[in-house]
Amino acid sequence: MKNPVLLHAALFLVALIYAANYSLSKDVMPVYAGPFGLVVLRTLGAALFFGILSRIVSKDRITGRADNVRAILSGIIGIGANQLLFFGGLNLTTPINASLVQTVSPIVVVLASAVLLGEKIRPMRVVGILVAGIGAALIVLGREVPGVAHATNPVLGNILILCNASAFGVYLVIVMPLMRKYNPFTVLARIFLVGALAALPFGWRQALAIDFANLPVVIWAEILYMVVFLTIVAYLLNNWALKYASPTLTGVYLYLQPVLAVLIAVALGKDTFTVEKALQASLIFVGVFLVSKKPKATPVPLTPTAE
Template sequence: MTSRVQLPLVLTLGVLAVSCAAVLIRFASNAHPEHTPLFSLVVAAGRLTLASLVLLPFTLRGLGRQKLSRRAWGFTLASGVMLALHFMTWITSLSYTSIASSTALATTTPVWVALIAWIFLKTPPSMQTLAGIGVALAGGALVAFGQDTTLTAPNPLLGNMLALVGAMCAGAYFMLGRQAQHEGVPTQLYAGLAYGAGALTLLPLPVLTGVGYQAPLEAYFWIAMLALIPQLIGHTSFNWAMKRIDPTLVTLLILLEPIGSSLLAMLFFKEFPGSQVILGGVVLLLGVAVASYPTRSRAQTA
């Protein structure tokens, strides 16, 4: 398959896969009899554990063939820890706020990618990027402080803040993963190691917080679907693309996720966001699109 066909196909598949994540998480959480927000730790740990177990044979084979440098190990493991923090905060946010608000705020990832590149890679953003960041922050404020009256949003402000922290962690995860792959870690091996590091970070937390791993089989079915579709298909697709094109272009496509997630939330949960959330989401996505859209100089560099 030529790269001209392969790249758009992989990215399209990745967007469709991650759009299912919020709905699958809500199904898993609703299957727990106590509906406790702490069950999000089980969902996050289960998602990464199952994904890393599926990839384990390929990971072991890759380690046998590829000798990684200390820097490569460092970037890979750090990326996995940031992925764990991303899931811990973002999945928990879905217990407090609406799917539309949570996924809209989670897509500010490109803003944090640009800021991380500025601070750590000494790549200053253009005026276009800065303007887009300003618009995105204004939209994010509208979403974060919008009054959400849906039954599934018991504490919108807390949930929105958790989603925003999750987006910051996701930005660090993507950039660390990009650095790991530039250090020579193949995409498949990187995915297995990063998902495994994230799983090991999260696995003790349900026990330490007292929620435990006891849950109906239905909950684990949805967790398995979460590991298979958004994680193995969605995230791995984006990690594969990160090495081949400008990372901001990849994260730009993630802006399509809130649209699909919101439509699924309306279909399955009758969850209709308020007017301020919709307005804020539109402004936020517009700002992120402006911040992430490649200028001619950036396109030449990519």
């Protein structure tokens, strides 16, 4: 790429957008909006935006029974279930825990590829899966500092975030053939529409219960941030950046996201970062690194997580 500064700026901004969400969402949930209500707002807003954009920039249409089934599964798993699990889990746990547990997503991609695509898992990857699994388990089952970050049920919240990371990992494997075959905006329009319809039964009551007329300005801004930046801007930047980013560069920004999340959470007083969490995070990072390390003969891009 002729201008690497733009590439780094896009990847950093995506990591920052995702990282800030862990703390900003805690301001909104559950006092001003329920977690599933936020999911409905996000998915409906994105479905509308990408639906209009896909009509403008592409004439592609997803055709064939197999591709339509794949698109429906991608929307249900990657958008509907993924976001319901993420916001439901974040509502119950701490920002730091959620950001660290979510980094196991690349491991799920490897496991899903082995199960769904028949890819072989090398011994080094097995070691990485075990190491990261131990780190994730310690976080999921660990005790929290009382009264920090409004973690009303951290164990359940951590489990939901782990399920969220798993859903996203499976989604990446399912959606990739569609992204390679059709215009990305065509795919995003379809899967967000399916995801919005999947989330609607769970969150429409919470969405309607939001007292928009009396929301503080800051809360309004944070909700708009989640709908516009977290859902739309991050997806657009990510899709553009991944066309030019090398696996190594993408991996660097994958690890940067939880680091930024920790810094933001501590700076805003939403969470505390302890030595115990640092050790647990190290296990996950080492495990993900081992899993993501590819042989030179068959390099495969490492895909960053997303909410």
